[in-house]
Amino acid sequence: MNLPEAGELLAKEAARYTAMGWMRGSSGNLSVRLRDEPLRLAVTASGLDKGELTAADVVEIDSSGAAVGPGVPSAEAGLHARIAAVSGARAVVHVHVHAPVLAAERWPDGVQLRDMEMLKGFGRSAHDDLVTIPVVPNSQDMVVLGDSFEAGHRADTPALIVARHGLYVWGADLTQARHRTECLEWLLRFIMAV
Amino acid sequence: MNLPEAGELLAKEAARYTAMGWMRGSSGNLSVRLRDEPLRLAVTASGLDKGELTAADVVEIDSSGAAVGPGVPSAEAGLHARIAAVSGARAVVHVHVHAPVLAAERWPDGVQLRDMEMLKGFGRSAHDDLVTIPVVPNSQDMVVLGDSFEAGHRADTPALIVARHGLYVWGADLTQARHRTECLEWLLRFIMAV
Amino acid sequence: MNLPEAGELLAKEAARYTAMGWMRGSSGNLSVRLRDEPLRLAVTASGLDKGELTAADVVEIDSSGAAVGPGVPSAEAGLHARIAAVSGARAVVHVHVHAPVLAAERWPDGVQLRDMEMLKGFGRSAHDDLVTIPVVPNSQDMVVLGDSFEAGHRADTPALIVARHGLYVWGADLTQARHRTECLEWLLRFIMAV
Amino acid sequence: MNLPEAGELLAKEAARYTAMGWMRGSSGNLSVRLRDEPLRLAVTASGLDKGELTAADVVEIDSSGAAVGPGVPSAEAGLHARIAAVSGARAVVHVHVHAPVLAAERWPDGVQLRDMEMLKGFGRSAHDDLVTIPVVPNSQDMVVLGDSFEAGHRADTPALIVARHGLYVWGADLTQARHRTECLEWLLRFIMAV
Numbered sequence: 001m002n003l004p005e006a007g008e009l010l011a012k013e014a015a016r017y018t019a020m021g022w023m024r025g026s027s028g029n030l031s032v033r034l035r036d037e038p039l040r041l042a043v044t045a046s047g048l049d050k051g052e053l054t055a056a057d058v059v060e061i062d063s064s065g066a067a068v069g070p071g072v073p074s075a076e077a078g079l080h081a082r083i084a085a086v087s088g089a090r091a092v093v094h095v096h097v098h099a100p101v102l103a104a105e106r107w108p109d110g111v112q113l114r115d116m117e118m119l120k121g122f123g124r125s126a127h128d129d130l131v132t133i134p135v136v137p138n139s140q141d142m143v144v145l146g147d148s149f150e151a152g153h154r155a156d157t158p159a160l161i162v163a164r165h166g167l168y169v170w171g172a173d174l175t176q177a178r179h180r181t182e183c184l185e186w187l188l189r190f191i192m193a194v
Numbered sequence: 195m196n197l198p199e200a201g202e203l204l205a206k207e208a209a210r211y212t213a214m215g216w217m218r219g220s221s222g223n224l225s226v227r228l229r230d231e232p233l234r235l236a237v238t239a240s241g242l243d244k245g246e247l248t249a250a251d252v253v254e255i256d257s258s259g260a261a262v263g264p265g266v267p268s269a270e271a272g273l274h275a276r277i278a279a280v281s282g283a284r285a286v287v288h289v290h291v292h293a294p295v296l297a298a299e300r301w302p303d304g305v306q307l308r309d310m311e312m313l314k315g316f317g318r319s320a321h322d323d324l325v326t327i328p329v330v331p332n333s334q335d336m337v338v339l340g341d342s343f344e345a346g347h348r349a350d351t352p353a354l355i356v357a358r359h360g361l362y363v364w365g366a367d368l369t370q371a372r373h374r375t376e377c378l379e380w381l382l383r384f385i386m387a388v
Numbered sequence: 389m390n391l392p393e394a395g396e397l398l399a400k401e402a403a404r405y406t407a408m409g410w411m412r413g414s415s416g417n418l419s420v421r422l423r424d425e426p427l428r429l430a431v432t433a434s435g436l437d438k439g440e441l442t443a444a445d446v447v448e449i450d451s452s453g454a455a456v457g458p459g460v461p462s463a464e465a466g467l468h469a470r471i472a473a474v475s476g477a478r479a480v481v482h483v484h485v486h487a488p489v490l491a492a493e494r495w496p497d498g499v500q501l502r503d504m505e506m507l508k509g510f511g512r513s514a515h516d517d518l519v520t521i522p523v524v525p526n527s528q529d530m531v532v533l534g535d536s537f538e539a540g541h542r543a544d545t546p547a548l549i550v551a552r553h554g555l556y557v558w559g560a561d562l563t564q565a566r567h568r569t570e571c572l573e574w575l576l577r578f579i580m581a582v
Numbered sequence: 583m584n585l586p587e588a589g590e591l592l593a594k595e596a597a598r599y600t601a602m603g604w605m606r607g608s609s610g611n612l613s614v615r616l617r618d619e620p621l622r623l624a625v626t627a628s629g630l631d632k633g634e635l636t637a638a639d640v641v642e643i644d645s646s647g648a649a650v651g652p653g654v655p656s657a658e659a660g661l662h663a664r665i666a667a668v669s670g671a672r673a674v675v676h677v678h679v680h681a682p683v684l685a686a687e688r689w690p691d692g693v694q695l696r697d698m699e700m701l702k703g704f705g706r707s708a709h710d711d712l713v714t715i716p717v718v719p720n721s722q723d724m725v726v727l728g729d730s731f732e733a734g735h736r737a738d739t740p741a742l743i744v745a746r747h748g749l750y751v752w753g754a755d756l757t758q759a760r761h762r763t764e765c766l767e768w769l770l771r772f773i774m775a776v
Contacts, residue, residue, distance in 0.1 A: 025703035117359035121219035165699035229442035311553035505747035509607035
């Protein structure tokens with residue numbers, strides 16, 4: 001995938017999340033992998049309304065989250081790159097949706113889910129499979145956040161909640177990452193309501 | 195109705211449920227009866243985003259839920275076929291909407307509804323008519339689920355809640371099944387809020 | 389206004405309420421006054437999906453709610469006609485939205501509202517003006533419902549909650565009735581959440 | 583910016599807020615600065631459905647909120663003008679969304695927010711920065727409301743909650759004001775749910 005193709009996909013996905021109310025203000029950001037060696041991601045540009053992105057509102061970044069080429073990446077680009085590098089993900093979604101942030105207030109040491117059909121849409125089993133979504137404290141330092149992420153990372157759990165901030169979910173492409181995001185949000189909303 | 199016609203209807207209905215947030219990820223599935231003897235259903239294909247289905251994203255299945263012709267049916271095709279065979283329904287809706295799953299946590303032996311105008315939209319009476327929506331435990335085995343369904347089936351109650359999973363509703367066509375689904379969801383949301 | 393013009397307006401309004409989730413299934417109905425002497429209303433036809441009405445899905449009724457001309461009016465046409473006759477309203481909205489039905493469970497003798505800016509959008513004052521929305525028991529007999537309505541009717545309170553059923557709101561035209569409906573729903577949702 | 587340009591922007595923004603359910607009935611209003619000396623604002627016209635505004639549904643007002651030219655401004659035009667004059671804002675948003683009104687009931691002396699990432703979208707810091715959103719009593723007298731606003735105004739807090747009424751948020755342009763509105767609403771909904 002080249003940068004313009006990535007930009008078009010990211011704009012389309014961002015519009016969808018915005019319509020769901022998950023990217024209020026200019027919050028949240030999305031990325032997709034452009035190349036493996038060296039690692040290069042396309043990430044949404046900073047500060048823009050995520051419902052109005054065009055294919056040009058995208059920035060190429062390296063494994064540290066620094067821009068390679070024109071444009072200003074999202075402040076959180078460094079965490080996108082870290083997640084992609086550690087997990088092997090080819091797409092990373094970061095949205096400011098309420099349920100994970102509320103769940104992290106209640107379960108600051110990790111949010112446990114089990115025995116729900118929707119776990120299949122997150123890539124796990126619907127029965128007898130305890131899933132713990134890691135929760136890490138918020139920080140403005142992407143290296144600190146990245147270290148917290150990596151310390152709790154498990155290959156079978158493609159999500160991270162940043163407390164008082166939002167949710168990261170990743171996958172093999174933007175569609176899989178979105179499906180996992182939607183299923184996890186459903187599950188978190190469910191356990192907050194039970 | 196032939197398979198392409200069914201595919202077009204199913205895609206349109208699925209887009210509507212997706213817009214309501216009832217088919218998050220690639221969850222849920224819809225079916226419509228193609229033929230009576232032998233029983234044949236058209237069911238939505240597996241694993242796709244239900245908001246982006248085309249008329250071609252449909253699979254013909256037999257009474258066991260096995261594919262007859264190309265394509266991979268939803269894993270739950272076997273339950274669709276069982277419901278159609280037992281109830282005589284010509285359309286079956288399965289959605290992952292919150293209210294029934296929350297209600298099943300509170301009333302695992304069946305969810306009772308009565309004396310609500312919206313029951314008319316579910317095909318029952320608004321007064322002095324106790325309606326019990328059956329709840330069955332979740333399973334990955336469609337024969338087990340189908341047996342649980344059949345054990346609790348009553349001809350006047352066209353719905354089934356699968357605990358920690360989702361809702362099935364059926365009717366004479368996709369429109370009637372949708373109207374019943376919408377009215378039942380309204381009722382379940384209501385009794386959870388009272 | 390003639391019947392086709394009324395049908396077009398009603399279809400457009402019904403699509404708007406449906407998109408808000410206030411006319412689930414085929415629930416709810418709308419009417420607009422066609423003539424004063426003798427009283428004639430145009431009311432939405434029965435049993436149809438309210439998001440898919442066309443200008444032809446309308447029935448002319450008399451002051452008893454009986455059809456004058458072709459088509460089957462909504463079962464609740466008699467209450468529309470009674471409300472129009474008693475209040476002088478030129479448009480009546482009936483929607484199955486949750487907040488009024490929940491409020492009626494909590495306050496079955498009438499729902500009191502006061503000191504809220506949104507009351508201005510309902511045609512009352514934002515300060516020192518106690519507004520009581522009447523609540524009547526549900527019935528399938530429109531004469532019984534109409535008598536209950538008339539017994540509690542006050543010219544300054546253009547709304548009625550039918551318990552375990554839904555909300556009626558009226559006004560000088562469909563736009564005013566909608567604005568009043570939206571403001572009242574906001575207020576009822578508010579007092580349930582405080 | 584001239585008045586027709588302002589009218590077009592305001593209509594587009596108002597349609598967006600209406601779709602979110604934040605301008606129910608004909609509630610809420612928006613303004614944008616046209617000129618500094620003397621102060622002139624373009625404000626949405628009074629009493630119209632905010633989802634159906636055209637570029638012509640706009641009124642030019644002076645620093646007292648009085649119309650300069652044709653049209654009837656929103657009743658709250660005087661508060662828009664006062665906020666613009668005191669804060670230097672170039673755009674002011676007033677919406678009737680639930681979360682701030684509910685928060686004002688719970689915290690009538692001001693709503694405190696801190697240590698949330700979304701505060702960055704409101705123009706503050708995500709850490710160690712106590713933000714207090716002022717709450718003032720409702721009034722129909724824009725001078726009284728304006729005095730209450732000015733008494734509690736701080737340059738770093740571009741928002742005001744009018745109790746039992748709604749929310750005001752302002753910024754350098756309509757987009758910034760919208761982003762701040764969306765982020766603040768997210769935060770207020772969050773603290774009501776925790």
